Amino acid sequence: MIDYPELYLFNTMSRKKEKFIPQEPNKVSFYSCGQTVYQDIHVGNAKTYVAWDLLWRTLVTFGYDVMHIQNFTDVGHLTDDGDDGDDKIQTQAKSMNTDPMELVDSLIFEYHNSMDAINVHRPNISPRATSHISEMIQMVETLIDKGYAYEIKNDPGTFYYDTAKFAKYGELAKLNLEGQIKGSRKEVKIINQKRNPSDFALWIKAPENHIMKYISPKYGSKILGYPGWHLECSAMAQKYLGDTIDIHAGGVDHIPVHHTNEIAQSEAITNKQFANYWLHSEFITINGEKMSKSLNNYMSLNDLILKIGAGPTKLLLLQAHYRTQSDFSLDKAESIKIKYTRFIRSYHLGIQKLSQNSSKKVTNINSKLSNAFFDALADDLNSPLAISKINELTKSIDDLITDDGKLDTTKLNELTNTFELFFETLGIPYQKLDDDEIQLVNQILENREKYRQEKAWAKSDMLRDILEMNGYTINDTNKGHEWFKLH
Numbered sequence: 001m002i003d004y005p006e007l008y009l010f011n012t013m014s015r016k017k018e019k020f021i022p023q024e025p026n027k028v029s030f031y032s033c034g035q036t037v038y039q040d041i042h043v044g045n046a047k048t049y050v051a052w053d054l055l056w057r058t059l060v061t062f063g064y065d066v067m068h069i070q071n072f073t074d075v076g077h078l079t080d081d082g083d084d085g086d087d088k089i090q091t092q093a094k095s096m097n098t099d100p101m102e103l104v105d106s107l108i109f110e111y112h113n114s115m116d117a118i119n120v121h122r123p124n125i126s127p128r129a130t131s132h133i134s135e136m137i138q139m140v141e142t143l144i145d146k147g148y149a150y151e152i153k154n155d156p157g158t159f160y161y162d163t164a165k166f167a168k169y170g171e172l173a174k175l176n177l178e179g180q181i182k183g184s185r186k187e188v189k190i191i192n193q194k195r196n197p198s199d200f201a202l203w204i205k206a207p208e209n210h211i212m213k214y215i216s217p218k219y220g221s222k223i224l225g226y227p228g229w230h231l232e233c234s235a236m237a238q239k240y241l242g243d244t245i246d247i248h249a250g251g252v253d254h255i256p257v258h259h260t261n262e263i264a265q266s267e268a269i270t271n272k273q274f275a276n277y278w279l280h281s282e283f284i285t286i287n288g289e290k291m292s293k294s295l296n297n298y299m300s301l302n303d304l305i306l307k308i309g310a311g312p313t314k315l316l317l318l319q320a321h322y323r324t325q326s327d328f329s330l331d332k333a334e335s336i337k338i339k340y341t342r343f344i345r346s347y348h349l350g351i352q353k354l355s356q357n358s359s360k361k362v363t364n365i366n367s368k369l370s371n372a373f374f375d376a377l378a379d380d381l382n383s384p385l386a387i388s389k390i391n392e393l394t395k396s397i398d399d400l401i402t403d404d405g406k407l408d409t410t411k412l413n414e415l416t417n418t419f420e421l422f423f424e425t426l427g428i429p430y431q432k433l434d435d436d437e438i439q440l441v442n443q444i445l446e447n448r449e450k451y452r453q454e455k456a457w458a459k460s461d462m463l464r465d466i467l468e469m470n471g472y473t474i475n476d477t478n479k480g481h482e483w484f485k486l487h
């Protein structure tokens with residue numbers, strides 16, 4: 001039995017690490033802001049989703065029953081992130097001459113495929129904004145009734161949130177509202193009618209040629225419009241998790257606008273605290289600049305998986321702490337692949353030794369290493385420190401199996417069990433080996449050796465090729481050959 005430590009998380013609201021105490025013992029409600037589905041996800045997006053996967057895995061490992069909701073934004077996210085520009089999905093769909101929902105469907109399919117490949121768990125529910133239009137309309141109407149929303153006079157059917165009415169507005173971001181004069185290009189026609197520079201759109205009347213438009217608050221089918229981006233998360237979080245959620249997570253770019261506005265909407269409606277813990281992940285950069293689609297400096301997640309494999313990709317995305325910026329390069333990716341290969345080699349050689357020694361299996365875990373590993377995760381998900389414990393672990397496996405004395409199979413078994421526990425807790429894809437597979441590969445390698453002795457090179461090469469085509473790496477060393485299988 002592992003005695004898990006208390007979990008501490010850095011809460012952006014207090015700017016402190018706080019002991020995690022959910023509202024209900026052992027139950028966690030968790031909302032993370034999901035992908036706007038208009039393009040393939042890139043390595044930067046993936047880092048953020050991997051951070052929330054790690055949070056989910058840590059909570060589940062520590063014994064919590066977690067309800068995780070992560071939305072897909074399929075309407076309302078404008079090209080400027082605020083109230084300016086066109087809908088990102090509609091713009092992309094037009095350029096591809098396809099229907100926005102066809103684009104959305106195919107990208108959601110792709111999203112799940114990529115996330116499955118790197119072993120990011122699927123949330124309990126992945127709701128889509130377009131399926132929650134009625135909840136959003138209701139929220140706007142409540143905000144109008146409570147005096148938090150107002151209509152733009154020259155633009156009936158467009159409703160803004162009056163941030164001056166919400167005393168705590170900007171608390172999360174520590175915004176200095178005085179002196180903040182936000183006004184973007186397209187907002188110029190609205191800006192004179194906005195009551196405060198920080199006011200934001202709840203619902204926007206759709207222009208004639210807009211594709212994704214719906215009946216509107218207050219007007220029903222008389223006026224068609226679409227929701228502001230922030231509204232969907234308020235609506236979906238409340239629908240599936242209730243008025244107050246334990247943990248709300250997203251990228252750091254969400255602090256000043258998206259999450260600030262979600263809080264204003266939700267708390268004005270419920271008069272309750274929207275979320276108890278706010279977690280934000282830092283960016284992946286390229287040459288110091290944020291990796292992003294708009295800067296066109298991104299690498300797609302699928303390209304990275306193709307290049308270095310799913311296991312190394314997940315390891316790479318966990319290698320930096322979620323609150324630390326990390327610069328991406330192909331050199332770095334290759335060096336992580338070498339590290340992953342080293343880990344798997346040690347583990348597979350250890351498992352093969354155990355199989356050859358056909359000793360009694362034990363289920364023990366190395367408590368010194370596992371205590372240090374779980375302490376690292378309990379300290380605001382310190383994944384780099386946790387990974388350093390895998391380093392120590394695989395070094396111990398290497399020492400044991402290269403020692404010429406009698407093999408301590410119990411100790412080796414304990415270390416391979418601990419390796420599996422660490423990889424599974426972090427969700428790093430890896431290949432397990434069973435006795436049948438080990439026997440089969442060894443048999444093929446023995447045959448290959450026989451052909452080599454006979455100088456039947458074509459046959460021996462063919463056997464090697466077959467193994468390599470099936471994902472095995474074979475190293476011929478001065479002590480014979482060794483093999484392992486990457487993921």
Ligand code: AMP
Pocket residue numbers: 033034035036043044045046047048250251252253254281282283284285290291292
């Ligand atoms: P977007 O598609 O821009 O809405 O981003 C989807 C998610 O990925 C959001 O939670 C962003 O905060 C996050 N994100 C975007 N770019 C990066 C990046 N370069 N590094 C880490 N996270 C990112």
Ligand code: ZN
Pocket residue numbers: 032033034233250258
């Ligand atoms: Zn959100």
